[in-house]
Amino acid sequence: MKRTFVALALIAAAAMAFGQGTIKIGATWPLADITGKQGSMAAQQAVDEINKAGGVLGRQLELIVIDDELKADKGAAAIEKLVTVDNVDLIIGGMSSGVALGQVPAMKKYGKVVVATGAASSTVEAALGADADWYFHLHPWDYNQGASYAQGWDEIQKKYPNVKIKKIFLAYEEGAFGKASFDQTKILFGAEGRYQIDGAPFKSAALGGGDYGSVLEAAKMYKPDLFLWAGYDADALPMLEQAKAMKFSPGIYLGAPPGWPVGFGTSRLSENVMLYGMWAPSINEVSPVSKKFYDGFVAKYKAEPATYFAPLSYSAVYIVADAIKRAGSTDTAALIKALKETKYESPLGQTVTFTPAKIIKNQGIKNQKILQWQRGRQEVIWPFESATAKPVYPFPKW
């Protein structure tokens, strides 16, 4: 009788453990884009690493990724599926602000914990509102980025007196991303007349454009000390080629796409081009976490991470896994409380914590980095504590 009872108890315990199953992490990214493709790959890498180390709370993690196709309606449908069909415990991911805007109503409806890796436009923050305490935003907002760059250039000019910037020209893709970048640049760099700002839009090659003649001509006439373009990876090489053809050589040639084309560094045109970003392989030299991420990614996928969305998405998985462990469950309220106390040393070369932004309560990273392509590598120029090289200035004449 006693033996039967023990056996039944063991079976019941096993059934309960089995019933608990995996901890499901739902994710949406644009999988046809390098940011979403590598972001989802890096998230899977993190899931595999955590599972190999025993999982979380004795349970394995399961990542369910749906392609948002860079479309708002598809992104919203993906959230509906993840929550109502796949019954995920929480959601991570995202890249485009337009898709995030489409997803916000569904996210609000379900109130699941979201750790967002994308959406820089502050329009998304306005749509979320102050009550969205379940929303944890890892990527900096547009105004965070602008403030960070302004601080970065001030500090670089102070440390390297030969770098002199007064006139800035911004070539921006005509969509929401580019326009928001221009608006923030005008506000943050133009304040107190410190810098003179001008700019013009262009149609990105990613959206059917690719002719930068007029915008580069306008920039050349303005004679900027710093030329900045805000567009997509597809614009990087054609714009440089056209700038070379026009012999346009500003003091600083700087790009701010969310990701760079694979192999951009192998082009001779890339030499000394500066960029805004959150991560580069060179950070491996100053961050063991970055090196662990990088080596793992290369070993698993036989390719180098080409966008900061890879370490950012990798970080998102580790952050939620750590929060679940501290919360002791996937209960939303407990998870929110644990996430608020996050202190994660990320492969991005900085420790991630969540603090209030202008509207939302949980903002992760607030600053970006200023980098430069040197001998085919992205070197960190600023912040100085994670710098891997000195800036090459001015941008050499063609």
Add this chain to the structure above:
Amino acid sequence: MKRNTLYLAAAAAAVLAAALPAFLGAYPLNVARSVMTYMALAVSWDMLLRSGQISFGIAGLFGLGSYASALLVLRAGMDPAMSLVFATLFTGALAFTIGFAVLRLRAMYFSITTLALAEIFRIVLHNLHDFSGGPEGVVLPGVIFGGDTRALYWLCLGGLAITLGVSWYFEKSKLHLALTAIRNDETSARSSGVDIFRYLLIAFTITSTLQGMMGAIQVQSYGFTTPETAFDANFTLLPLAMALLGGIHSTLGPMAGAVLLGIASEWLKLKIPYGHLVVYGIIIVLVILLMPRGLVGLARKRRTGRGA
């Protein structure tokens, strides 16, 4: 008897479609909304095609309806449900006015002009920063019906039902004879007393109104819009592909194409997360190459073949 059977089947399908929220969850209803939106656009595009005019202006009129509805709510403080009506009427009125100019054109000149419409509307809204929100678009205070999944489904179904009803009327009324005559031979139609411009203007205005209505429904269902979202080329290209796949010059053909491509798109995405768009594109190209008359045309051919 045959006609009665058809009406019974249509009524049964309508009841089933209306009852779907009782059986389906939020995700399938969301996918169904997407399929219905594209279906309405494909059918409305086909309605004008029955006159021989190939319009590439679907995205333009869809986007115009979206923005009209969103701005009526934001700038005029209109109730979201009322904005659907007024945005639809606004798109119709504008299409009526534009029709006077563009319907003087024929063949590729007409097509190119309608294609330009979407780009013109997009650029205008891009540059009216203070009014339209510029490239960053506008966010509504909330989604219509509080975002209730079932209500949103029925709203979209209502838009589709209106479109199908109008298309059915196009097929059964004397409008059908006039449009077919224009498509077959404009000179003969004119010599037979068909007022070509009048009929084309009616068809262009009505189909544009329907496209604007679906745009208004779309924006109220998602609570935001941007020029890139509202005037996305997919709102022109996918309905065309759906109509071609299903079979043109009928109501049933674009409907069948929309169901097949809409579901195939979602299914492929879940089965082949990386690269499903390539497979989807190949399927569209192959089907159009191998079945130029579409599924309905193929079915008719088989039936005729069997009968002979």
